[in-house]
Amino acid sequence: MTELKNRYLSLDVFRGLDVALMIIVNSAGNGSTTFSPLLHADWNGFTLTDLVFPTFLFVVGNSMSFSIKKYEAMGHAAFFKKILKRTALIFLLGFLMYWFPFFDDGQLKPLSETRIFGVLQRIALCYMFASIILHFVKTRTAIWLSLAFLVAYHLILIGFGDLTLTGNAVLKLDEWLIGPKHMYHGEGIAFDPEGLLSTLPAIVNVIIGFLAGKFIQKNGQNFETVSKLMMVGFALVFAGLAWDLLLPINKKLWTSSFVLLTCGIDLFAIAILIYFLDMKKMTSWSYFFEVFGKNTLFIYLLSEIFVISLYSINTNGESLYKWIADNVFISWSGGYVGSLLFALWVMITCWVVGYFMDKKKIYVKV
Incomplete structure (x- = not known):
């Protein structure tokens, strides 16, 4: 637990918006009656839901732009110890989350059938590789390496398989x-x-988030910063859509075109938030999302464990998750609205925990 330092409001709100949306899309009461923007694209294509995870990686990079200053003063040994320890802990939390609730019908769930890669595991690996790159190379080299990763991944995809x-x-x-x-x-x-190979292009989402954070800190929150972020964002969106003609935008393969599109949208979003929150001081609505943004990883884990626990509890021959969704929400409001209300209930429940943590100044860092 720690006090928060060196933060700016737009980043906390951006992170909080993303976590709130992540909980909603992961908690659909009934997947067959879920509004289409809250579903991933079946394969090629793009929806609002497809933006959630790359945005999480973008804000990880953004946050790193604050912490990297401390790492620069460390020796290489201390730096690697810090990075590898954090990577291992996040990866382990992700693995344990997929193993949870550990027992099934009184028997320990076999490790031989537990998923190894996943959301937190990808965050851990991308954080590790991006940290090492950004610790040792200059900005220009990081940009060239990012381009090399995207081109290399494109060539690997078409050289060692198809796109099905x-x-x-x-x-x-x-x-x-x-x-x-x-x-x-x-x-x-x-x-x-979240397979191992598709982690390669995902590293670029973290690097671009880091470069954006570093640029904002260096240039300040002003019209010039906002306009430059939006111009680069437009350029990346255009490049992503152009690359889509050669390599389709595909979240599940995390294609290079998908990386550029999502990073471009994220640059637009952070620029807009800087304008309204940090420049215009229009903050009356922001606290709700700040709560999520201040304990991001903890609240995400809480939401996943909450949902898994609801699935694991049997009520009248069905999971408590389905029983609550059907009887408390869908029964009177219909399938689509009821599924959304259930997801909002899960999200609000997690927010209440985050709210009390914020009031007690409890901030969990990994």
């Missing part, structure tokens, strides 16, 4: 490296949208 669910290079590497039992099965087959 069953024949892509991401799937092939994970099958060889960890095996199908350790992979995500939500697509109907063993395929992990």
Whole structure:
């Protein structure tokens, strides 16, 4: 637990907005009656939900732009110890989250069938690689490395597989490296949208978030900063849409075009928030999202454990999750509205915990 230092309001709100949306899209009361913007694209394409995870990585990079100053004063040994310790802890939390609730019908769930890669695991790996790169190289080199990662990933995808669910290079590497039992099965087959290979382009989301944060700190929160962020954002969106003609925008493969599109949108979003929150001081609405933004990782973990626990409790032959969704929300408001209300209930429940933590000045850092 720690006090918050060296933050700016727009970053906390941006992070909070993203976590709130992440909880909503992960907590649909009934997946078959969920409004389409709250669903991932089936394969190629893009929805609001597809923006959530890359934005999380972007704000991880943004936050790193504050902490990197402390790391510059460390020796290389101390730096690596700090980074690797944090990486291992976040990765372990993600692994334990997929293993939770650990027991099934009184038997310990087998580790041999527990998913290895996932959301927190990708955050951990991207944080580690981005930290090492940004610690050792200058800004210009980081930009060139980012471009090299995106081009290399494009070439690997088309050189070692196709762009289908069953024949892509991401799937092939994970099958060889960890095996199908350790992979995500939500697509109907063993395929992990947070697989090891597709972590390579995801590192770029963190690097661009870092460069944006560093630029904001250096140039201040003013019209020039906002306009430059928006111009670069427009350029990245345009580049992403152009690259889509060669390599489709695809969140599940985390294609290079997807990286540029999402980073461009994130630059637009942070520029708009800087204008309204830090420049115009229009903050009457912001506190709700600040609560999420100040304990991001903790609240995300809380939301996942809450949902998993609801699924794990049996009530009249069905999960408590489904019972609450059907009987408390969907029964009187209909499938689509009821599913949304259920997701909002989960989100508000987590917010209340975050609210009391903020009032007690409790901020959990990993």
